[in-house]
Amino acid sequence: MNMDPLIMLEAVGTIAVLSYVWKENAAYRFFEFTAIGLVAAHSIVQTWNNYLKPTVRDRMIGDGEWYLLIPAAIGLLYYTRVMDKKFSWLARYPISISIGYSIGYSLAYSPRPFLKEFRNNFASFGHVNDYIFLLVWLLVVFYFIFTLMKKTKKTLRVTGAITRCLIMIYMGVLFGTSILGKFSRLLGRYQFLLRDWLRLI
Amino acid sequence: MDLMLLAAEAEAAVPKWGIFVDVEGAISGLLTTLILTGLTYYWITAARAGRNIPSIRRLPGLDAITEAVGRATEMGRPVMLANRRDGLGDVETFALWGYLSHAATLAAQYDTRFINLTGSHLVLAVNEAVIQQAYLEAGRPDAFNQDDCRYFPSNQWPWSSHCAGIIMRERPAALLWVGSWSGEASILPEAGSQIEAIQIAAVTTTGQLPFFIASCDYVLMSGEVYAASAYLSKEPVMTGTIVAEDCAKLLLMAIAVLGALVEIARPASQWMTNLLKF
């Protein structure tokens, strides 16, 4: 057995967390709260090292980019939400800017990859699979039409059942794939326990 | 924020056609965005003006929310709605607020404890406001408990193990999983089924849907999530967006059929494909 304290701790933690499968218990709870505490602490360190230090030390003080104080001040307004109602409305500004930025940024890059995938539906018809691909694509897109009822209701009833079957087949494929991924994770833990900790293999 | 500025001040790429960069699909991408924006603007304006726009069909999972909150009330156990990883700008978050408002209003009306878990401190601020508003509208502002709006950092497994722990300790009778999920999808609904809670999922991540289908009582998937949220909120903006989206889907279907016919009639001409590459 490997008596390295870190390995021992990791092994105990692994077993404690796995014990949840049987029942939620004190050992699991101890590691659950430890993990949450560690993550909270880690995010503070990360923010300090990755954002504050390079921005304040390198860019503001080092390169004299003092204009960064403006976005910093806007960001700090977020904390007004814990203040009196007289000021708490100010928190909406950094939130609005964040929403606006994220939407604009993703919108600027969104259509291209989807167009590439979309035009693939009719790029070639050399094989029977190409026809099946297009047909399934059309059925699934049609299934996810939620309005325009008068025009689509009848057709939806006919195609809906077929599409649901197709979707369930796809779900089965995904379920199988994901289960394999979960097995890999558990195997990684077994390997750690048996090889790195107990040295049995 | 500094990264945003860095990205914004990044050096301009070589022009392709006037102001457009040399990337495949840059112009067709822009046109697509403009068409979608135009459609969305038209239908939102129509919805706001009170014109008769197509209505959203009712989806089966929606009635289940009322049923689930009712059951939680009967059992004297809380209702819980969780979302881990969606941030403020994510489209799933906008849908989340529709479900949050609806479920919190029901919980307030039935005098049932409502717990909300999130992995984003920014989303938490809005969630709190949405739940508080729901309690206010239900005429029970005093029943709102800020401590039941909980945030812990969204790191996948610590968040999930804490969420699973909360499920076991608080034993909610109704669980709602909303938004996009990762690998934790195989653990959390399973924890819910162990305590025999009614579970309703509104999930946009296709890859994780099978786990919710296996463990939950009702599942709204992909586009249904947004449509159901719009249906619940009755917001003209959201309803108009769904109608616009449906128009876009029909348009895409028409282009795909046209492209296929052209390709079958004149194989290897790639006429439509090249048009979309522009």
Added chain:
Amino acid sequence: MFWRKLLNIDSKIIYVVVGLALLLPVIKPVGMPVSISEEYTRRFYNYLTDIPKDAVVFFDLSFRETGEAELGSSVLPAFELLQKRGVKIVCGGQWQQAPFFMQSRLEKKAEEIGSVYGVDWVNIGYKPGGTATWRAMMEDFWKGAAGVDCNETKFDELPLMDRVRKLDKETFAAIVIWQAGTPGSGTWMQYAPDIPLLAVYMGGIGGNARYLRSGQVQAMIGGMQQAAEFEIITDCLGDATGLLDAQSLAVLVVIAFIVLGNISWIMVKRQDSLERSS
């Protein structure tokens, strides 16, 4: 009734049986035969071997410790294959963990094959900020990556980084991503569609096969099966080959449970209807 008992079997029994099915072959592997998939593994291998000598490839290690057994096992053979052929490698990651814990394994492998850090390969580590960071690196790699590698060594002390000024198709011959979830290959499809992309998916390829068809990913492998195939094709046997037996046995057990579960459901349903009619 037997079938009813089986249908209501305690999930803990299922956990134990599946857990044992995974455990036993880890202790005593069977050594199942593995055949190489032409469409996936061979194509992936051929793509890597076709990358010209002295080109630079980006390794995106987007997974955490839980993916080490499966994904980590194909990183080392790919690293060895490219380095031995004189292809330079820059490692990084969209997830925090893998770029750091893989560093010691990569160093060990580099020492084995005589690769020099800073000249033949560099690990820039995890860079926070999501897509905005990668976008910034596309314009100015040094500024976007904060000018330091995973050990805080400055880029100007690493000769290879002289050639890496932008994250673009002129600098990088390909991006190879090992992904356990999101963020993953979607980042590159959306923000760097011009750089050839190769992907290694956790669990299996599943729905991602469509990216191969659309040309958004040039070659892909997925799951323990293809990780083992890749180890064999590169003659660099590691964890995946050994663990494949365990996964295969567990899959058989799960299939058995699914079949038994469905038979039980049919039998119970039939008995219930018989009871009702009598």
